[in-house]
Amino acid sequence: MPQTPMLEMKGIVKRFPGVLAADHVDFDVLPGEVHTLLGENGAGKSTLMNILYGLQEADEGEILLNGKPAEIHNPTDAIALGIGMIHQHFMLVDTLTVAENVALGLKSGRGALTDLDAVSARIEELAERYGLEIDPQALVWQLSVGQRQRLEIIKALYRDVHLLILDEPTAVLTPQEVDQLFVTLRQMTDDGRGLIFISHKLHEVLALSDRITVLRHGAVAGNTTSEGATRESLAEMMVGRQVKLAPDKPPVEIGPAALQIRGLTVISDRGIEAVSSLDLEVRTGEIFGIAGVSGNGQRELAQAIAGLQEAVAGSIHIDGQETTNLRPAEVRSRGLSYVSEARMREGVIGEFTVSENLLLIDHASEQFVNRGLFDFKAIRSHCEVLVGEYAVKTPTLDTPARNLSGGNIQKLIVARELAGSPKVLVVAQPTRGVDIGAAEYIHARLVDQRSENAAILMISEDLDEVFALSDRIAVMYEGQIIAVVKPGETTREEIGLMMAGVRPTDSRHG
Amino acid sequence: GGDGDATTTTASESAGGASAESFRIAIVAPSASNDLAFTQSIVDGVEAIRGERGNVQVAITDGTFNVDDAAAALRGYAEDGFDLVIAHGSQYGGSLQEIAPDFPDIAFAWGTAADTFGLSNVFAYEAASDEGGYVMGVMAAALSETDVVGVVGPIEVGDAKLYVDGFAAGVVAEEPATTVNINYTGSFSDVALASEAAQAHASASADVLTGTAQMVVGAVGVADELGMLWFGTQANQTSLAPEIVVASQVYRWEVILREILTNIDAGTLGGEAFVIDFDNGGLVIEYNDGYDLPADVRQKADDTIAGIIDGSITTG
Amino acid sequence: MSDFLTQTVLIATVASAIRLAVPLLLASLGETFGQRSGVLNLGVDGIMLLGAFGGYFTVLRTGNVWLGLLVGVLVGLVLGVASAVMAVTLQAEQGISGIGIFLFGLGLSDLLFQRLVGTPLPISSFPKLAVPGLSDIPVLGEMLFRHSVIVYIAFLGVPLSMFIINRTTFGMNIRAVGENPEAADSLGVSVTAVRYATVSIGGTLAGVAGAALAIDLGIFQQNLTNAAGFIAVALVYFGAWRPLGVMAGALLYGFVNALVLQFKTLGIIPRSWSDIAAMAPAIITILALVLVASRFRQPAALTKPFTRGA
């Protein structure tokens, strides 16, 4: 006799202009299990969960809770039905205390007045039971990332949720914090609660899940269990075809150092030393990969090179010329191209057309601008060439960039940045959130640049990418490079350990 | 001030229909026709003329504190062929200087202003409000028991300055020991400041107040509440506080309007400046019947007026 | 000159400062609620003007000042809801929608005044209340405890607002919605309901502030407020979004004006200098901008419309 599912979503359909984000999706959760949703960016995972939590309304389909039809129109309905959600981004009010964040939206025992003492007492109880240490009186902005995640869990436990949705809860956590989180989550399923887990990290999915459902283009592409699956099989289910991982790298003569960094120190926006006395050199004709858990200073390093963060100490040279603390436009004019990790925020202007986005930087200006005025004919033919060469799928050159898919936006940015034949190319997370086809294409282009003697600094959290492309791999930890190794002379396990801060005993600096 | 608050009245109906020979007068003025102050004085004056001549058609655009709107209205009336277009506001001088030369066949009048800027179709008119101020000052000094009197003014310019200076001169002439505290609030429109200025006068032990411009309504309220006496100007302000208003200086513009019309009838469309004063009857003091003014003070006022008229008293 | 130091003058100055502060305080407290929840309402001055006319006209016709105040409440409430419709439901740019309401109030209040009244007839004012006991304290009693009833009402609004914002669930919701509406929404707090409530409170208090001004002065005229509503908005900033700070700002403003008026009356400062006082509001605002901007954070979601799932 099969168990009654605590949740059944049947035939869910959700359309956005031009997109079918959920295409007759069936999905269920049994008491005490972790059911994972897997899929490419834009596959419809968040949409499905937003519908369940009342943040969006489905166009078709029904939701049953414990066999009974449920009407969920807003988060209040969902909360009343025992559903909780931890979002991709923290949903916390920075200026309120931990206790206030927990109490928000709940009925107070004292009517119109707040009842924060009682709330704090209950928080301490829950914290003890689930091993989630936290100070109820602390203000949220004072908490670390890990503590914030704990607060999100406490908010759910406090509301005694039966069904908890976790949308990419591990994206910002260190491996240790992930382990701790998983212990808590297991405790919750032991209580009979059901969990829906979403993550792009396949090893986490395999470690935590009981069942796995894969979404592709809004529709269910398959079901499996952790036991029956491998990372490769999951990847194939997600993309729909065999995935080719490593590009062919022709041999290239390694030249002189085109990017030289000496003793670089950068203070992050939060006031901590994000990069500490860092040295590195990238030579022409090589791809220098930086691996590391995000938050170890990679972002600040890239930004400092691009002139977007101040170097408080040390120097940066590009092609022999010092560029330390020059303005971004000046650094670019010395031969730097930069692909930022924050694609939509820093890479394109959504309202601008494809061709305007292609024109946004200086090297383009010199070619197509005559005394401050545009030469529209030359621009159009240049853009047509680029869009064709980089296979950017766009209806016209005058389409606003925001209407392109994530992968095509990334191709657009790469096309723009590579068009000037940079001497030094800094790319951060070049294929994050990009589907496999586009990723293969971008990888091939990076390899082309390497063949044309660019010096490429590639920052990536994706170890497969780092291994496949890099000529040398550096591991960054707490603002420093703790090792530089050759991909053929190390293993993923070794790199993983170093990413957690374990320094290699026999360092093989390349 | 609100933009385009201008309102227009055409009073032709009561004039018994616009016959071909009827004389047409247009007024453009900054505040409301019934403001108990500046604008009402010209409207009353023109109405008086209409009563006298009968065959007069009157159009009013009031509330044009916005000079832009006033300029458009002035031009509009001129284009429409009015016989006399009155720009009742010193701030309209710039517009008039530009518009009048375009309509050499139409007579304009500009007040309150002292000269016509050499334009042959513009009359200027103003009030010798220092004369009335002086008389009020004499009465105020006589009535004050604390020997302190207060003045609430807007900005130290033009008609307001003339009146206030005359008032102060009158007080000192009557009783040199009396203190005159003068408070220009800096605004024609801030009623709250005018009200607090009256409070400040009270705390400085003034028991008689006067003031000029539209924001004094706030000060009159305070005077009423604290039992101070009030002297009004520009219109009869008795209705604002029937208990404490002693007298008001009232403008009778019809006196000079009569002369202007005579000029126009004779074919002279401008070039002359007029002043209303006690002598020509354009200025009068209206007493509040509800206030029991001692006969000797009334006598002093009448003597002073006579002195001003015969030149034995100078108000400056 | 030595006059300035007399007790009478001191008492008069403080009492005058308090009176001048009242309409600003009422309007600023109301605006504080809106801004704490993330909505900037720049239309305060327009709402004050209509509240002022409504209150004035009611007292003129009925002679009942409390009825006048009630009409101020109702006018303010209606315009507050209208402001909320624009800012919350239509998600209009808040700077612009505020200007719309300001222009609307400025135009309509004058229009109604011209149509329905015309001549500025005086009306009766609020009764004075000498607080039993307290009003007999020498000096202080006369300064602080012999005011119109509306003065006490306005100042009681300060602790009341503090209590609501800091001690009630409604207040906690306001703060949450002003800082992170997405988070509040995800916990079932209705961002729309909270913002409608705060903007309506703001409108209501602006209406009350206008009515209080007109009834206290016993008069109405075109643009009676003289930009007081704009100063009230700036005072919220000056007070760093806290009722006590807002009160301090309103009192400072009242005090500067009262002092200058006393100085002028007594001839202590030359007339040519005293006009500088006209600049007080601008100078206070700009000072506040510089000081507050560097020390306090504004509500993170201020002026940002919220759409679920955007």
Next chain:
Amino acid sequence: MSDFLTQTVLIATVASAIRLAVPLLLASLGETFGQRSGVLNLGVDGIMLLGAFGGYFTVLRTGNVWLGLLVGVLVGLVLGVASAVMAVTLQAEQGISGIGIFLFGLGLSDLLFQRLVGTPLPISSFPKLAVPGLSDIPVLGEMLFRHSVIVYIAFLGVPLSMFIINRTTFGMNIRAVGENPEAADSLGVSVTAVRYATVSIGGTLAGVAGAALAIDLGIFQQNLTNAAGFIAVALVYFGAWRPLGVMAGALLYGFVNALVLQFKTLGIIPRSWSDIAAMAPAIITILALVLVASRFRQPAALTKPFTRGA
């Protein structure tokens, strides 16, 4: 009544509409630059007032209207830079810093006028220019081509602004900074420099608008602009941040006012109805809010200060 249909009246109305539109058009075009780059400057009215006083005073003393216009330019430029310091460098809340500038301009222009002039003495106006050839076209020539020189200057500003915004690298940078300052910054566009430039242009044009108003009217007085600066800000919204739209708004506004004034002057509409015209600015603003809000997107970064890496 039949008067209304005469050619003379028609010509007068259109010509009047154009004259009334000029200061609004100049100020709105300037504000368009600022808003397209993400900065809302609500202080336009204050800058206009100071520009108006500066222009007026200069002409009063020198008799040279072009010198007056130049002073308007300089005053506007200085205040534009001051606005940029507050909005860009100090990152003050733009609604509030605008109010600060408004109050500053309102107070200072009046103060200076009282101190330095007092009585509103008239000054000479811009010369009229009948455009050779065009001005002889029947009807149209008289309506459109027999205006003050400043009218042509203002309307030439429209194609010029369109050209700058859409066809130059500076214009592209403006749009980029207004939509996504992070991206513009990371691509080497200086957000600070662009915003200083646009806010200064906005200030300069506001100063010119004020000077043009005062010189065209030949007068200055307290609060000469009568909230025209606020209407100009609203017109930018009305015009959906496009110079042509802004021009349409300014002309519509001028036309409504001119028409109503003509109607009133000619006694065509009853007094009780014509007052409704006083509400035109408010109604146009609110209509714009409702219509534009649903059809056009505002610059995504409007009112948002930019800090690198925030």
